[in-house]
Amino acid sequence: MCGRYAxxxxxxxxVDAFAIAVLADDARLAPTFNMAPTQTGLVVRTxxxxxxxxxxxxxxxxxxxxxxxxxxxxxxxxxxTLAEKPSFRTAFAKxxxxxPANGYYEWQVADGVKTPQYISPADGSPLAFAGLTEVWRxxxxxxxxxxxAIVTTAARGAMREIHDREPVTLTPEDTDVxxxxxxxxxxxxxxxxxxxPELTWHAVDKRVGNVRNxxxxxxxxx
Numbered sequence: 626m627c628g629r630y631a632x633x634x635x636x637x638x639x640v641d642a643f644a645i646a647v648l649a650d651d652a653r654l655a656p657t658f659n660m661a662p663t664q665t666g667l668v669v670r671t672x673x674x675x676x677x678x679x680x681x682x683x684x685x686x687x688x689x690x691x692x693x694x695x696x697x698x699x700x701x702x703x704x705x706t707l708a709e710k711p712s713f714r715t716a717f718a719k720x721x722x723x724x725p726a727n728g729y730y731e732w733q734v735a736d737g738v739k740t741p742q743y744i745s746p747a748d749g750s751p752l753a754f755a756g757l758t759e760v761w762r763x764x765x766x767x768x769x770x771x772x773x774a775i776v777t778t779a780a781r782g783a784m785r786e787i788h789d790r791e792p793v794t795l796t797p798e799d800t801d802v803x804x805x806x807x808x809x810x811x812x813x814x815x816x817x818x819x820x821x822p823e824l825t826w827h828a829v830d831k832r833v834g835n836v837r838n839x840x841x842x843x844x845x846x847x
Contacts, residue, residue: 627701627754627775627792629833630729631658631743631844632666634751639667639678639725642751643800646675654680659839660726662700668722668758668773671804678725685774686761687712693761696772702757704778704793704817708810713774716757717813721803723795724754724775728844730833731826733787741833742787743844744826753800755793755817778817787826794821 633656639645652667660666660683668681684696689711699712707717728745729752746752755776760769776793784791795803799816802808808816828847832838 627729630660630726632726634725643669644676645678647677649679651680652678657839658841658843659833661836663697668724668756670722671806681758681771681773684772685759686772687759688761690761699774701777702774704776713757716759720758722756722758723800724756726752731788740828741831742826743829744824747823747825753795755795755803793817796822
C-alpha cells in the first residue's frame with residue numbers, strides 16, 4: 626500500500642518532469658515531507674489544452690457516493706481489480722492521473738518491530754505514481770470536490786523485503802500511456818506491469834508516523 630509520501634518538487638521541476646502545460650492558480654502548494662490521506666496534494670491530468678497540475682484531496686470519492694467520508698477508505702486502488710470494482714472502474718476508464726512525488730514511506734516489520742523506510746528513485750528523479758481522480762459534490766449549486774487514489778500492485782523484487790504491496794511507479798514512457806485518454810485497457814495494464822524505475826531506501830525516524838511532523842529531516846537516514 627501507500628499511505629504517506631513526500632512531494633517537495635519545485636514548480637520548475639514539476640513542469641519539466643511532466644511536460645505540464647497549465648499550472649492551476651491554486652496548485653502552488655507548500656512542499657510536504659509527510660503527505661497523508663485526506664490532505665490536499667497535486668495531481669497531473671490530461672485536458673484538451675495539455676497536461677494540467679491541480680490540487681486534489683487524497684482519498685477517492687466516487688460520483689455516486691452519498692457523502693465524502695468514503696474517501697478515507699479509498700486512498701489506494703488495487704491494480705488487480707481496477708476494471709471491475711465500482712469505486713474505481715469509471716475513473717480507470719476516464720479519469721486517470723499521475724501523482725508526483727519525490728519518494729514515499731513504507732513500514733517494514735522485522736521481529737515484531739515496525740521501522741519506517743523512505744523509498745525514492747536511485748537517480749533522484751521525480752516519481753510518477755499511477756493515480757485515479759474523481760469529482761463529487763453534494764448538490765448542483767455547490768463546488769466540486771476533486772479527489773484521488775494511488776494505484777498499487779503486488780511488490781516485486783527486493784521491494785518484497787519491505788511490504789507485500791507497492792505503489793505503481795511509472796517511467797516517462799508509461800506515464801504517457803497512462804495519461805493518454807485514448808489508451809486501450811491492455812496498454813494500461815502493460816504500463817502497470819512494466820518494470821518500475823530503480824528505487825533505493827533507508828530507515829527514517831519514527832516521527833513520520835505523526836502527521837503533525839512535516840519537515841525535511843523526516844527523509845534523513847535514522
